[in-house]
Amino acid sequence: MKRLDGKHVVITGAAGGIGSLVAERLAERGAHVIGIDRIGCPKCHDSILADLSSEAGLAEISATLAGMHVDLLVNIAGMQYFGPFEDQPLDNLWRGYAVNLVAPAALIRAVLPQMQQRGDGQVVNIGSMLGAVKYPFFASYSSAKAGLQGLSEGLRREIGAGGIAVTYIAPRAARTAFNSPAVMRFMELNKMKTDEPEFVADRIVAAILERRKEVFIGFQERLFMRLNALVPRLIDMGISPQAAKARHLFQ
Structure with a gap:
């Protein structure tokens, strides 16, 4: 099994259900892990x-990372809103995009120059299958994660085939506190599959060690993703009954 001895790894959201498991597994492989x-x-x-949700907080942590040696940056921190879009408070909308999309971009920008100077490094962005198949009542979260996938793909093409890897991983829902009781109820009503957090962490770590480009977790979800790209109207019809069930939760 590949080791990470001597590597300095920075993980955002490292106190969370998935982040803490990823941190533990990377530390077991010899990495020195710094959690944000x-x-x-x-x-x-x-x-x-x-504070990854404010401009001042991002400026401060970006300066800190720029002054550190970082071999691997793993952006896991996220924020999710589930509900009618028109009911989402403006400050919540702002913080959601900041944490889910702006923060990863800012931190990558902070550590990329040193990786380019060394000709080695890895950036890992944890997205969501909801960024590939955009779901009603998750509009802001889905669009932010779609943006994170776009950032990863664009940056990978910009960097080219050098020593720096850009990895994008899109899990489906995991059974952690990140998903509110309302989200869990929605998934239960629609018989949507969820994964154990340990399984998701293992997949993330494997993708990191293999320096994979993209990983999408869930066979059915990958099928929906491909159909959504080819025949989105078909997915519209399939999701419509699920949207009706969700709408009932908020009435």
Whole structure:
């Protein structure tokens, strides 16, 4: 099994259900893991408290990372809104895009110059299958994750075939506190599959070690993703009954 001895790994959202498991697994493989979150990260060697939802917070953590040695940046931190789009508060909308899309872009920008100077490094962005198949009542979250996939793809093409890898991983829903009871109820009503967090963490770590370009988790979800790209109207019809069930939850 590939080792990461001596590698300095930075993980955002490292105190969360998936982030803490990824941190633990990478540390077991010899990496020195630095966690970024709003609270301390017990599974990491070091923790940095940061606010990824504000311009000032992003500027501060970007300056910190630019002054550190970073071999691997893993953007896991996320924020999800589930509900009617017109009911989403403006500050929540702003913070959602900041955490899900702007923060990864800002942190990549901070560490990329040193990786380019060394000719080695890896950036890992954790997206969502909801970014590939955009779901009603997840409009802002879906669009932010779609943007994160676009950022990953565009950056990969910009960097070219050098020593820097850009990995995008899109899990489906996992059974963690990230998903609210309302989200879990929606998935239960629609018989949507969820994964154990340990399974998702293992897939993320495997993709990191293999320096994969893109990983989409879930056979059925990958099928929907391909159909959505080819015949989106078919997916519109398939999702319509699910949207009706979701709408009932908010009435």
